[in-house]
Amino acid sequence: MQNNLYRLIDRLCDEHSLSAAEYEQLLDRLTPPLAEYAAQKAVAVRKAVYGTDVYVRGLIEISNIGKNDCLYCGIRRSNRGCSRYRLSEQEILSCCDEGYALGFRTFVLQGGEDIFFTDEVLCGLIGKIKSKYPDCAVTLSLGERSRESYQALFDAGADRYLLRHETADPDLYKKLHPEAMSFDNRMQCLKNLKEIGYQTGCGFMVGAPHQTNRSLAADLKFVEQFRPAMCGIGPFIPHAATPFAQYHAGTLEMTLFLLSLLRLMDPGLLLPATTALGTIDPNGREQGILAGANVVMPNLSPVTVRKKYELYNNKICTGEESAQCKSCLSRRMESVGYKIVTDRGDRKPFIIKNKINGSNDNATV
Ligand code: SAM
Numbered sequence: 271m272q273n274n275l276y277r278l279i280d281r282l283c284d285e286h287s288l289s290a291a292e293y294e295q296l297l298d299r300l301t302p303p304l305a306e307y308a309a310q311k312a313v314a315v316r317k318a319v320y321g322t323d324v325y326v327r328g329l330i331e332i333s334n335i336g337k338n339d340c341l342y343c344g345i346r347r348s349n350r351g352c353s354r355y356r357l358s359e360q361e362i363l364s365c366c367d368e369g370y371a372l373g374f375r376t377f378v379l380q381g382g383e384d385i386f387f388t389d390e391v392l393c394g395l396i397g398k399i400k401s402k403y404p405d406c407a408v409t410l411s412l413g414e415r416s417r418e419s420y421q422a423l424f425d426a427g428a429d430r431y432l433l434r435h436e437t438a439d440p441d442l443y444k445k446l447h448p449e450a451m452s453f454d455n456r457m458q459c460l461k462n463l464k465e466i467g468y469q470t471g472c473g474f475m476v477g478a479p480h481q482t483n484r485s486l487a488a489d490l491k492f493v494e495q496f497r498p499a500m501c502g503i504g505p506f507i508p509h510a511a512t513p514f515a516q517y518h519a520g521t522l523e524m525t526l527f528l529l530s531l532l533r534l535m536d537p538g539l540l541l542p543a544t545t546a547l548g549t550i551d552p553n554g555r556e557q558g559i560l561a562g563a564n565v566v567m568p569n570l571s572p573v574t575v576r577k578k579y580e581l582y583n584n585k586i587c588t589g590e591e592s593a594q595c596k597s598c599l600s601r602r603m604e605s606v607g608y609k610i611v612t613d614r615g616d617r618k619p620f621i622i623k624n625k626i627n628g629s630n631d632n633a634t635v
């Protein structure tokens with residue numbers, strides 16, 4: 271029985287696809303040796319595509335104001351205890367200046383669904399960043415918007431868009447979100463982003479309340495079929511001022527195993543070792559890299575606002591200046607034999623045999 275599980279990992283490595291039931295079986299029967307086996311394979315695959323390079327993204331948390339009320343999130347609209355802020359255009363541009371000098375070639379503008387950031391405001395901002403730093407990529411992570419809006423931001427120069435699907439299980443989606451939010455709309459947004467031409471990122475939390483291995487298997491199957499350029503995963507961590515305050519955080523072990531499975535499923539995937547992973551374990555990000563991740567996202571936001579972007583309690587990296595954050599991460603990566611590079615860090619093409627439709631066509635993603 272145990273041997274079968276190792277064979278499933280080998281098959282994922284060769285064919286980049288398993289059935290949802292097979293993914294679920296792997297998650298149900300996770301043991302430390304199985305995780306170690308998957309991680310070793312994932313590291314080999316990752317090295318073949320990306321060597322020992324780790325891509326960095328300068329994360330700028332532009333606003334914690336938003337209309338959404340996701341039950342897990344510390345900056346949800348209903349949290350009256352959250353001290354709200356919005357960065358000015360000048361402040362955002364200053365973060366980019368500082369980031370550029372530190373060697374960042376990707377800026378990620380992330381924030382709540384803040385109605386202040388209209389298409390006009392964002393297009394102006396993106397245009398300024400791209401004309402000052404044409405060698406940099408701009409990634410947006412600003413939630414659900416209309417197709418027209420995504421198109422306008424793309425035309426203004428945005429290169430990538432991160433929108434975690436949160437869960438591929440519609441029933442779980444309902445348990446994590448208020449009535450007003452719709453699973454179908456989120457999926458439609460992701461489809462729109464990809465069709466428009468963004469390098470699109472989806473992703474999910476690990477160990478969210480009510481999540482089962484079956485839902486996680488659905489997430490893996492979704493990523494396999496959607497074929498995003500990037501996939502952000504991190505453990506759920508409770509925030510005291512949310513309805514999920516009493517739930518446990520997701521585990522390091524499960525998150526690392528999922529990172530390895532994602533790497534084997536798609537060797538070219540841009541896969542961050544997230545801040546949430548570094549929050550549940552002091553060496554979480556290093557371990558994420560050793561499980562197959564290849565991206566880190568140091569914080570470039572002004573120190574004055576960092577604590578206010580508190581999605582979950584005990585978030586790390588809220589006290590350091592950007593330069594400190596970058597050099598801390600450089601040291602951490604070097605300690606495990608990897609190096610941060612000054613590069614836009616675009617996804618490298620990788621040929622995947624398309625077995626999903628039973629055809630023998632090769633697809634480049
Ligand atoms: N508004 C944008 C959006 O909806 O995509 C971007 C910001 S959102 C705050 C970033 C991500 O943080 C969410 O997609 C969610 O997966 C994650 N997140 C929120 N609350 C969390 C928690 N308590 N623990 C771990 N991750 C959390």
Ligand code: FES
Pocket residue numbers: 336338339340343344345346347
């Ligand atoms: Fe939805 Fe924060 S309100 S992720």
